[in-house]
Amino acid sequence: xxxxxxxxxxxxxxxxxxxxxxxxxxxxxxxxxxxxxxxxxxxxxxxxxxxxxxxxxxxxxxxxxxxxxxxxxxxxxxxxxxxxxxxxxxxxxxxxxxxxxxxxxxxxxxxxxxxxxxxxxxxxxxxxxxxxxxxxxxxxxxxxxxxxxxxxxxxxxxxxxxxxxxxxxxxxxxxxxxxxxxxxxxxxxxxxxxxxxxxxxxxxxxxxxxxxxxxxxxxxxxxxxxxxxxxxxxxxxxxxxxxxxxxxxxxxxxxxxxxxxxxxxxxxxxxxxxxxxxxxxxxxxxxxxxxxxxxxxxxxxxxxxxxxxxxxxxxxxxxxxxxxxxxxxxxxxxxxxxxxxxxxxxxxxxxxxxxxxxxxxxxxxxxxxxxxxxxxxxx
Amino acid sequence: xxxxxxxxxxxxxxxxxxxxxxxxxxxxxxxxxxxxxxxxxxxxxxxxxxxxxxxxxxxxxxxxxxxxxxxxxxxxxxxxxxxxxxxxxxxxxxxxxxxxxxxxxxxxxxxxxxxxxxxxxxxxxxxxxxxxxxxxxxxxxxxxxxxxxxxxxxxxxxxxxxxxxxxxxxxxxxxxxxxxxxxxxxxxxxxxxxxxxxxxxxxxxxxxxxxxxxxxxxxxxxxxxxxxxxxxxxxxxxxxxxxxxxxxxxxxxxxxxxxxxxxxxxxxxxxxxxxxxxxxxxxxxxxxxxxxxxxxxxxxxxxxxxxxxxxxxxxxxxxxxxxxxxxxxxxxxxxxxxxxxxxxxxxxxxxxxxxxxxxxxxxxxxxxxxxxxxxxxxx
Numbered sequence: 001x002x003x004x005x006x007x008x009x010x011x012x013x014x015x016x017x018x019x020x021x022x023x024x025x026x027x028x029x030x031x032x033x034x035x036x037x038x039x040x041x042x043x044x045x046x047x048x049x050x051x052x053x054x055x056x057x058x059x060x061x062x063x064x065x066x067x068x069x070x071x072x073x074x075x076x077x078x079x080x081x082x083x084x085x086x087x088x089x090x091x092x093x094x095x096x097x098x099x100x101x102x103x104x105x106x107x108x109x110x111x112x113x114x115x116x117x118x119x120x121x122x123x124x125x126x127x128x129x130x131x132x133x134x135x136x137x138x139x140x141x142x143x144x145x146x147x148x149x150x151x152x153x154x155x156x157x158x159x160x161x162x163x164x165x166x167x168x169x170x171x172x173x174x175x176x177x178x179x180x181x182x183x184x185x186x187x188x189x190x191x192x193x194x195x196x197x198x199x200x201x202x203x204x205x206x207x208x209x210x211x212x213x214x215x216x217x218x219x220x221x222x223x224x225x226x227x228x229x230x231x232x233x234x235x236x237x238x239x240x241x242x243x244x245x246x247x248x249x250x251x252x253x254x255x256x257x258x259x260x261x262x263x264x265x266x267x268x269x270x271x272x273x274x275x276x277x278x279x280x281x282x283x284x285x286x287x288x289x290x291x292x293x294x295x296x297x298x299x300x301x302x303x304x305x306x307x308x309x310x311x312x313x314x315x316x317x318x319x320x321x322x323x324x325x326x327x328x329x330x331x332x333x334x335x336x337x338x339x340x341x342x343x344x345x346x347x348x349x350x351x352x353x354x355x356x357x358x359x360x361x362x363x364x365x366x367x368x369x370x371x372x373x374x375x376x377x378x379x
Numbered sequence: 380x381x382x383x384x385x386x387x388x389x390x391x392x393x394x395x396x397x398x399x400x401x402x403x404x405x406x407x408x409x410x411x412x413x414x415x416x417x418x419x420x421x422x423x424x425x426x427x428x429x430x431x432x433x434x435x436x437x438x439x440x441x442x443x444x445x446x447x448x449x450x451x452x453x454x455x456x457x458x459x460x461x462x463x464x465x466x467x468x469x470x471x472x473x474x475x476x477x478x479x480x481x482x483x484x485x486x487x488x489x490x491x492x493x494x495x496x497x498x499x500x501x502x503x504x505x506x507x508x509x510x511x512x513x514x515x516x517x518x519x520x521x522x523x524x525x526x527x528x529x530x531x532x533x534x535x536x537x538x539x540x541x542x543x544x545x546x547x548x549x550x551x552x553x554x555x556x557x558x559x560x561x562x563x564x565x566x567x568x569x570x571x572x573x574x575x576x577x578x579x580x581x582x583x584x585x586x587x588x589x590x591x592x593x594x595x596x597x598x599x600x601x602x603x604x605x606x607x608x609x610x611x612x613x614x615x616x617x618x619x620x621x622x623x624x625x626x627x628x629x630x631x632x633x634x635x636x637x638x639x640x641x642x643x644x645x646x647x648x649x650x651x652x653x654x655x656x657x658x659x660x661x662x663x664x665x666x667x668x669x670x671x672x673x674x675x676x677x678x679x680x681x682x683x684x685x686x687x688x689x690x691x692x693x694x695x696x697x698x699x700x701x702x703x704x705x706x707x708x709x710x711x712x713x714x715x716x717x718x719x720x721x722x723x724x725x726x727x728x729x730x731x732x733x734x735x736x737x738x739x740x741x742x743x744x745x746x747x748x749x750x751x752x753x754x755x756x757x758x
Contacts, residue, residue, distance in 0.1 A: 034431035043429045046639075050422045052413035055607035090469050090611075090633040097632050101505070106484070123631040126480070228434035230638030232469075252502040253476050254469040258637050259609030260425075 062088025092234030115345030140172030164312025441467025471613030494724030519551030543691025
């Protein structure tokens with residue numbers, strides 16, 4: 001197994017296992033709130049969509065109606081897009097792996113924020129890529145640091161979650177977006193803009209997508225956080241030449257994404273105002289975010305720092321020096337509360353005093369109780 | 380794009396495009412008959428399965444109920460299997476690509492039948508593997524030829540469709556199965572038994588799965604031909620050590636297969652007798668197979684040879700010397716009938732006088748009319 005020998009375990013899987021006991025209040029998983037799923041709307045959509053046609057093989061590019069709906073929504077949000085620019089994928093995780101397969105080979109260099117989404121790190125490692133971090137701060141990646149890394153390492157790909165990043169919750173500022181897009185153009189560098197969270201904004205104004213600033217930016221979107229992750233529906237927006245290559249890679253990967261799930265999503269978008277549904281998600285998640293942030297001062301030890309995200313799902317904590325959050329986890333689980341230690345999100349040397357809390361999965365009441373439990377462990 | 384530069388086009392996609400005009404009677408695609416889908420049963424299954432849980436993220440390995448159902452069916456068909464032996468995949472195409480990712484690297488050698496399934500060839504080429512054909516005849520791969528190839532080429536993997544092969548319709552004999560399993564054991568060679576068709580048997584007795592004879596055989600199954608391909612549901616049976624590695628690769632590929640499609644398939648298997656449904660498919664497809672075989676003598680030129688498959692979806696034809704079936708295709712399409720020229724199914728030098736006809740997609744009446752159209756082109 002040449003390609004898997006350096007992957008001894010799978011952090012996401014191990015983490016999801018933490019959340020399985022029903023008595024645990026889990027801040028670990030990046031799960032949307034199931035009670036906010038539009039179960040009735042989706043049930044009706046599946047019923048309408050189910051037909052001989054939606055049970056048959058289908059084109060690799062994806063359902064034309066679904067691509068048209070997604071293109072219209074993206075254009076409406078400031079990223080001009082046609083159906084022909086889009087490839088439907090089996091979740092945006094697949095979009096990332098298709099890009100990896102098309103653009104990287106063993107020894108290729110990938111530049112990333114650090115910390116960053118750990119399943120992206122796993123995908124880069126499986127491909128045998130070398131991962132190089134680029135320094136940043138609370139406003140996201142530092143363009144000057146990126147320029148240095150490009151000069152020194154000649155990366156084939158830059159991977160970013162520019163808006164409400166996983167795990168930090170940070171957002172790349174508008175000025176830095178323009179600078180990074182210009183750098184990508186100048187150096188002919190492919191950039192992945194992984195964008196599952198940007199519709200979940202709780203305050204402040206929307207920022208332009210990085211992909212609206214450069215044709216070198218591949219934009220990855222998903223229904224997982226605004227619809228339902230169980231449908232495994234994502235999409236990828238790319239220039240025509242690369243999109244053709246990605247369609248060939250997608251065909252080898254799974255021929256096409258579930259015909260019925262795509263048809264149901266298209267039927268849902270025909271009949272429902274997804275933007276209104278997203279507004280209701282925002283209202284609920286904003287309260288949960290605020291509840292978690294409000295509880296933090298009495299939950300964590302003095303000297304702890306945390307992010308104050310404008311959107312998304314995550315708060316990122318850095319405990320006082322010398323703390324290893326992995327050491328505290330067994331005690332937290334013993335008290336029926338879970339979080340994710342920060343180390344797996346690092347490509348290089350981890351800061352073991354970090355940890356990630358998700359505020360979307362639990363109600364305000366559960367967050368209050370979970371934070372009380374966490375306080376008994378941490379303070 | 381280092382991994383895609385040698386893949387200039389995608390034969391399966393080009394072929395599917397042939398079938399899109401409604402007036403064409405297509406023998407080209409490997410599509411199951413849509414009028415035989417159990418639309419009402421699947422609609423009810425989706426309705427029962429739809430819930431907050433079936434819309435959420437799920438374990439990478441797959442739905443426990445679905446895996447238990449599949450294991451029971453496989454065990455009942457003579458391949459002892461538990462749910463823990465199985466990984467649910469997004470169609471069996473994904474299972475193949477996961478195996479490729481886990482076991483091959485650029486320069487690895489894959490041994491295959493020739494001709495063989497072209498999307499498998501595409502997956503091996505995308506991985507940068509070198510494909511080596513093993514000689515065979517109407518009883519399938521020749522074990523002595525396999526032993527020679529192993530001695531000469533040291534392949535990492537052997538890929539086989541042992542039962543009702545795509546494109547030839549051929550079935551590996553029981554005696555050769557035992558010999559090939561013994562060779563795999565002796566040489567510690569991984570074997571993929573791609574098995575989407577074996578339940579579609581129209582005459583003769585079932586043969587034991589290759590995987591029942593050696594732990595080196597990975598068995599790939601699918602709902603696409605016995606249920607509905609639009610659900611993209613397949614599975615992979617592998618020994619525990621390799622299965623763990625494949626789960627990691629699967630997680631990077633798409634986290635997991637659609638939760639709702641898996642739950643609906645499990646609900647369908649709870650409520651329906653899939654084996655009885657398969658019996659009705661067999662009865663319909665047997666008539667179609669017989670109709671196509673009966674029409675062949677008056678459709679093709681004298682001197683044409685064809686396979687006489689005991690099951691599956693395909694008849695394989697070899698026209699008299701000097702014919703290139705690709706040259707005849709434009710004329711066939713002009714007369715509103717489609718087939719697949721045989722060349723893309725070859726890993727090495729193609730026999731351009733070959734072609735594939737699928738008999739499952741069309742009714743007996745459509746087959747008769749399509750063969751009449753084909754006769755005007757071929758005779």
